[in-house]
Amino acid sequence: MAVLVSGASIAGLSVAQQLIARGHQVTVVERAPALRTAGSPIDVRGAALRVAERMGILGDIQRNRVMNSGRALFTTFVDAAGAPVAALPNAEAADSEDDIEIARDRLVAILHEAIGDRAExxxxxxxxxxxxxxxxxNVTFAGGGERRFDLVVGADGIHSTVRRAVFGPERLFRRHLDVYFAIVDLPLGCGVHGESITYNAPGRMVGVSDFGDRTLGFLAFRSPERPYDYHSLGEQRRLLEDAFAGERGWGCELVLGAVRSASDLYFDSVSQVRMPSWSSGRVVLAGDAAHAAALFSGRGTSLAMIGAALLGEALGAATGGYATAFADYERRLRPHVTRAQEGVTYARDLLVPATAAELAARNSRFPLLAA
Ligand SMILES: Cc1cc2nc3c(=O)[nH]c(=O)nc-3n(C[C@H](O)[C@H](O)[C@H](O)COP(=O)(O)OP(=O)(O)OC[C@H]3O[C@@H](n4cnc5c(N)ncnc54)[C@H](O)[C@@H]3O)c2cc1C
Structure with a gap:
């Protein structure tokens, strides 16, 4: 079959690889001019590790795991002046010792290389x-032209265009979890060697993490949903400047300065996507477009890889055609999604406490470890 995959990130590239391996003709369309490199290291965990092994990329993923993968502390919390006040153990964030933390852009590159020139x-x-x-x-492209495909896979993220075109407006399916999150590259090191440091004011978070070959800055703030153009870097910057206006605590100027000069950054609402069904006729959704678990779940990437494998298997095995395959994919993936979408507000409340009282309670729950 001729299949169009919309989105060349974790879900889209994983689906493309699975479909090519089963002899389908795949076209991948990506809004960005090249693979996007923004973002922090992400986790490949649980069943996604077995998917990676079957895809033949587990060795590459292991070789590229980030330097401080397996460290004891997830982050050290500091006060406005930079003095340590609390510490979050990694055990609060990890699934098991088998989890692999890998830079998101490395994983995207590995998936892209696994496809090579076998997709358009x-x-x-x-x-x-x-x-x-x-x-x-029939698909029309923003750049002009129309083409006909047997199937379309919408793997175009939480603001999916395919979902909007086929299933209805975004507000029906996406739930904003009251936090916006940004990730930006910083100059290497920034005095935070191999560590992760986080400062919170009530409802705001500033973080710096050094991964050896890359140092990233994080900004997060509590806010109800704000209307803005998702694709406009200028509007993303404006929202961040407004949210941190007057804030002078640790790391703030450093990370905001990087936001002002970055040519690309990750900025989005922390959201979940919940849908009653992931397919309609010949169109099926994959990854965050179908079932975003929210950034704080640490499971979006693994879900995207597991889902791609289940979709590939279902289409490979289906004797009853694509409708049976889509139903099978959904039946097998749902339990993974339900598990991942639970408990996400726990991580949000730990990392971005809403009030001074919640912040103080968080800090007393996770005291500094004795030296
Ligand atoms: C640049 C970037 C950085 C990220 N950083 C992190 C991070 O640090 N931590 C974390 O937990 N998660 C991060 N994420 C989200 C994470 O990648 C996903 O939650 C998860 O891996 C599932 O991926 P996905 O492929 O379903 O969605 P996404 O990774 O969001 O990918 C969607 C892709 O579709 C493309 N796209 C959007 N609209 C269209 C369209 N109309 N036509 C064609 N293409 C389109 C986007 O450019 C993007 O490449 C990031 C996502 C992006 C895009």
């Missing part, structure tokens, strides 16, 4: 419209 890539273009009939799906 259209970078710098986007799905603009989707119309299906019983025989196929």
């Amino acid at each position: 890539f259209r970078f710098g273009d986007a799905v603009a419209g989707v119309e299906q009939d019983p025989g196929g799906v």
